[in-house]
Each structure stands twice: as structure tokens, then as C-alpha cells.
Amino acid sequence: MQFYQLINFLREYAVLILIVLLMIILSLASDAFLSPRNLLNILNQNAPLAIIAAALTLCIIAGGFDLSTASVFGVASCAAAWIAVNVDPLLGLALAPLLGVILGYINGVLITSLGVHSFLATIATSLIYRGIAILITGGFLIPVRMQEFVWLGRGKIYGIHYTVFILIIFTILMTIILNRTTFGRNVFAVGGNEEAAKLSGIRVNLITIYTFALTGLAAGLAGAIQVSRISLGQPQAGLGMELQAIAAVILGGTSIYGGHGAVWRSVAGVMVLALINNGFNILNADPFWKDVTTGVIIFGAVALTAGRKR
Amino acid sequence: MEKVLKLENISKNFGGVEALSNINLSLSKGQCLGLMGDNGAGKSTLIKIIAGNYLPTYGKIFLHNQEVTFHKPLDAQEKGIEVVYQDLALCDNLRAYENVYLGRWLTKFKFGPIKFVDFKAMKENSKELFKELKSDTRSNQFVKTLSGGQKQAVALSRTRLSNPEIVIMDEPTAAISVKQVKEVLEYILKLKEKNIGIILISHRMMDVFEVCDRVMVLRRGVKVSDKEIKNSSPEEVTGLITGAIDNSF
Numbered sequence: 001m002q003f004y005q006l007i008n009f010l011r012e013y014a015v016l017i018l019i020v021l022l023m024i025i026l027s028l029a030s031d032a033f034l035s036p037r038n039l040l041n042i043l044n045q046n047a048p049l050a051i052i053a054a055a056l057t058l059c060i061i062a063g064g065f066d067l068s069t070a071s072v073f074g075v076a077s078c079a080a081a082w083i084a085v086n087v088d089p090l091l092g093l094a095l096a097p098l099l100g101v102i103l104g105y106i107n108g109v110l111i112t113s114l115g116v117h118s119f120l121a122t123i124a125t126s127l128i129y130r131g132i133a134i135l136i137t138g139g140f141l142i143p144v145r146m147q148e149f150v151w152l153g154r155g156k157i158y159g160i161h162y163t164v165f166i167l168i169i170f171t172i173l174m175t176i177i178l179n180r181t182t183f184g185r186n187v188f189a190v191g192g193n194e195e196a197a198k199l200s201g202i203r204v205n206l207i208t209i210y211t212f213a214l215t216g217l218a219a220g221l222a223g224a225i226q227v228s229r230i231s232l233g234q235p236q237a238g239l240g241m242e243l244q245a246i247a248a249v250i251l252g253g254t255s256i257y258g259g260h261g262a263v264w265r266s267v268a269g270v271m272v273l274a275l276i277n278n279g280f281n282i283l284n285a286d287p288f289w290k291d292v293t294t295g296v297i298i299f300g301a302v303a304l305t306a307g308r309k310r
Numbered sequence: 311m312e313k314v315l316k317l318e319n320i321s322k323n324f325g326g327v328e329a330l331s332n333i334n335l336s337l338s339k340g341q342c343l344g345l346m347g348d349n350g351a352g353k354s355t356l357i358k359i360i361a362g363n364y365l366p367t368y369g370k371i372f373l374h375n376q377e378v379t380f381h382k383p384l385d386a387q388e389k390g391i392e393v394v395y396q397d398l399a400l401c402d403n404l405r406a407y408e409n410v411y412l413g414r415w416l417t418k419f420k421f422g423p424i425k426f427v428d429f430k431a432m433k434e435n436s437k438e439l440f441k442e443l444k445s446d447t448r449s450n451q452f453v454k455t456l457s458g459g460q461k462q463a464v465a466l467s468r469t470r471l472s473n474p475e476i477v478i479m480d481e482p483t484a485a486i487s488v489k490q491v492k493e494v495l496e497y498i499l500k501l502k503e504k505n506i507g508i509i510l511i512s513h514r515m516m517d518v519f520e521v522c523d524r525v526m527v528l529r530r531g532v533k534v535s536d537k538e539i540k541n542s543s544p545e546e547v548t549g550l551i552t553g554a555i556d557n558s559f
Contacts, residue, residue: 197401
């Protein structure tokens with residue numbers, strides 16, 4: 001019995017155990033690792049991905065799948081840069097998350113009104129959105145060298161980047177929404193048994209649309225942070241990020257089948273990916289092994305979740 | 311007695327298939343109507359129309375002699391129609407009390423459009439509801455760990471949240487133990503005492519003859535019998551279901 005409980009505990013908190021293990025290994029391997037500066041850097045660098053993963057958690061718990069986050073991220077960052085150059089830098093930063101909400105909302109409406117699986121619908125919209133990003137920039141880079149634009153990504157308070165605080169606040173907000181509100185309960189219900197949710201009077205389509213709009217909001221916000229940080233709008237921004245975000249959510253232990261999960265798990269999942277990345281950098285190891293290691297760890301996490309289902 | 315529900319010439323087509331044709335039905339307050347028929351006879355389709363899951367192709371629904379149209383389950387629920395579905399319509403990933411209040415969450419306070427759930431009240435109230443049903447279901451338990459009877463208790467508890475006028479039960483006694491069947495039947499009698507109209511779908515002849523006042527038989531989407539239970543018999547109903555007896559009114 002106790003052995004069984006131990007196994008369950010390990011499964012439940014696998015992602016945290018993984019973080020602790022990685023931190024122990026990396027601090028033994030390198031003196032530079034366990035400095036506050038390095039750790040804060042990891043948080044800061046991965047804040048955009050973690051913000052997306054946090055919101056994506058709700059979408060996946062409700063049984064959805066969003067493959068368009070990287071494209072929304074790209075459009076939002078290009079639009080922010082374009083508006084900054086042509087209109088106003090602050091307006092550019094402010095409109096990026098709003099644009100994200102709109103694109104996410106469109107995802108949700110397409111999925112529910114056409115009855116297509118979100119996987120297919122968001123593959124299609126990701127191509128469209130990426131195309132829009134290229135149209136905005138005309139295929140070129142948009143450099144934005146303005147102080148009013150770069151503060152969001154580069155600004156610090158007490159030596160800590162704003163983005164770290166934004167990440168923390170966003171994570172707490174998503175957690176409250178998921179765990180404390182009627183909307184959050186509906187998200188779990190829709191992911192657990194869509195038919196039952198519908199029969200109980202839950203407006204399943206609306207819940208689905210909202211989860212995609214939230215994910216879009218996160219992708220737009222992440223895009224604003226990133227473009228402000230590098231002060232350069234590029235149409236290819238965030239390429240591949242959608243898969244990293246999904247990997248982080250699964251790695252954290254949220255069920256890919258919907259119905260189970262937590263926001264902190266996804267942020268922890270991002271940190272696992274980040275630690276592996278950081279470890280390879282500070283150890284100067286062959287980057288070929290980085291992808292192999294990441295892949296093996298994701299595979300292990302999925303195997304663990306599959307075991308829990310049984 | 312006052313008619314609480316009346317259906318007039320209800321038909322339902324799915325593409326070229328006629329699932330129901332010209333069904334008339336009436337239900338009085340405190341009356342229990344047994345709805346019987348073989349698989350595919352149209353029972354589930356009929357209750358899904360009453361519950362707002364389907365719109366009828368033709369025909370009208372009246373509540374207290376007023377015509378109503380249900381576009382979604384919530385419309386029917388708001389008019390006092392509660393349904394206990396055959397598969398119980400529960401979310402395995404949520405706790406018992408959350409399933410009782412599924413989609414009807416109790417809230418503590420509002421922040422703009424965001425409503426905060428009152429977990430404690432739901433938990434406490436569910437505990438009371440389970441006690442009334444003499445069920446040993448613990449309100450904090452996850453539904454996937456519950457037995458068939460405990461799940462049934464969760465589904466039945468939902469009918470107590472509002473003051474329903476009509477309760478529809480789809481096979482509430484299938485797949486539960488003998489003792490639990492007795493409790494479900496007692497619950498039906500209690501609902502009748504409260505003047506609630508009940509439609510009971512069941513394959514179990516014994517149950518129908520124990521608690522129902524009337525029995526209606528469907529065969530291939532057509533009503534073949536609708537009479538007082540005391541004027542019928544299990545043998546006759548069996549004959550009507552299988553088609554050995556053509557019809558009987």
C-alpha cells in the first residue's frame with residue numbers, strides 16, 4: 001500500500017521532482033548555474049513561453065488543442081512593431097494582446113461553428129496568421145529603436161525584469177480563473193464529458209471559444225514582450241513555439257485528453273525545458289543531444305500520464 | 311386532474327428515417343407515466359424532445375396549456391423539466407458534489423462577469439441531498455471512484471436542486487443493486503407525493519407496474535398503447551412491445 005502511494009506521489013509531482021533533479025545535476029556540474037542571476041535569467045527568457053503554456057492549459061483541459069499560438073505570437077509582435085513605427089509605440093504594445101484575443105476568438109468560432117477538430121482548425125489558422133505576419137512586414141524586419149517600446153521586455157525593478165512579474169501575475173490569474181470560478185468549473189466539465197456538460201445546460205461552444213480567446217490573449221501578450229525585448233518585428237518570430245508550449249503542458253502532467261490539469265504544472269513544464277536548455281548552454285555540450293534529451297523526457301512524461309489513466 | 315405536459319402530434323425525422331410519428335401524450339400533476347418499448351422504439355428520442363435536446367420535426371409541446379419551444383436543455387430546465395439520463399451524464403473527472411451542481415454552480419461573489427464558486431456550500435448541500443436519498447455517497451469523492459448506485463444518487467440529487475414540475479428518468483434502475491432499485495422506486499413515490507409529474511423509461515416491467523399510474527408503449531416510433539396501469543398487465547405490455555398484440559387503447 002505504501003509503495004503504491006509512493007508511486008502515485010512520484011507520478012503526481014513528477015515535474016517538480018524533475019526540476020529538483022535537474023537543478024542538483026546542473027549545480028554540481030557548474031558553479032555558474034545556481035546563481036540568482038542565472039536563475040532569474042532563465043525565468044525572464046522563458047516568460048513568453050510560460051505565459052502561453054499557462055493559458056494553453058485551460059484550452060487543453062477543456063479538450064482543445066491550439067497549434068496556432070506561435071503564429072498569433074508572430075502576428076502580434078509584427079503588428080506591435082509596425083504600429084510602434086507608424087503610429088505610437090505604447091499603442092503597439094497595448095494592441096498586441098488585444099489582437100491575440102481576436103485571433104484566438106476567431107479560432108474558437110471556427111472550431112465550434114464548423115465542428116472541426118481544434119487540431120485541424122488551428123493548423124489552418126496558424127498558416128493564415130503566419131501569412132498575415134509576413135503581409136504586415138512585407139517580408140522584411142521592422143526595427144523599433146525607441147525607448148518607449150523596449151521598456152516592457154528590458155525594464156527592471158529591483159534588478160528583476162518586469163516580465164518575471166508579469167509571468168507570476170498571469171500564472172496566478174489563470175490559476176484563480178481555472179480553480180475558483182464558474183468558468184473554470186465549466187472548463188473541467190467540458191473536458192471531462194462534453195455531452196454531460198451540454199445536457200447540464202453548460203454552453204459548451206462558448207466555453208471552448210473563451211479558452212481559445214484566452215490562449216490568444218497569452219500569445220499576444222508574449223509576442224508584445226518578445227518584440228519589445230529584441231526591438232525587432234520579424235515575421236518568423238516564435239517559429240516552433242506552439243509545440244514547445246504543448247510539450248510543456250504535457251510535461252507538467254496535464255492530460256492531453258482533457259479534464260485534468262493545473263496551470264502551475266505547465267509553468268513547471270516550461271522550466272524543465274528551460275533547465276535542459278540552460279544546462280546544455282552552460283556545460284557547452286553538443287546541442288545535438290539537447291533535442292534527444294528533451295524528446296526522451298517528454299516521452300517519459302507522457303508514459304507516466306498514460307500509466308495514471310489506467 | 312391538471313395537465314402539466316401535453317404533446318400534440320410530435321414527429322421526428324433524422325434524414326429519411328422517421329424516429330417518431332404523430333405522438334400524443336399527456337401527463338398530469340403527481341402522475342407517473344411508464345414509457346416502454348424495445349430498443350430503437352423512439353423512447354429516448356421522445357424524452358430528448360421534451361428535455362430540449364432535439365426540436366421536433368412536427369408537432370407542439372404544451373406546458374400548462376401554453377405552447378413552448380425548447381431550443382436547448384437549459385430552456386426545458388428553466389421551465390421545470392429535470393432529466394435523469396440513462397448514462398447519468400456525469401463528469402468522471404469531477405467530485406460528486408460538483409456533478410450535482412454541474413452547470414448550476416453556487417456562487418459566492420461576482421467580479422464583473424467572473425463568478426466565484428462556493429465550494430463549501432455545494433459540498434454541504436450535496437451531503438444533505440445524499441443523506442435524504444439514503445445514499446452512502448461521499449460528496450467529496452471523485453465520480454470515477456463511485457459505484458453504479460452512488461452515481462445514480464448523484465444524478466437523482468440533481469432533480470432536487472430546482473422545484474421541478476416534471477422529472478424524466480431514463481432507465482434509472484438498470485445496472486444497480488436490488489436494494490438500490492428499491493430506494494429509487496421509493497424516491498419516485500416521494501416525487502409523486504410532491505405533485506411532480508414523472509415519466510419513467512424502463513425495461514423492467516416490475517418497476518413500471520409498481521410505481522406508474524399509466525403505461526404507454528412505443529413500437530418503431532408509433533404509439534401502440536396508452537392506458538391506466540390497472541387496465542393493463544405485464545403480459546399485454548410484453549405483447550405490445552414485441553408486436554404480438556397490434557395495439558391497445
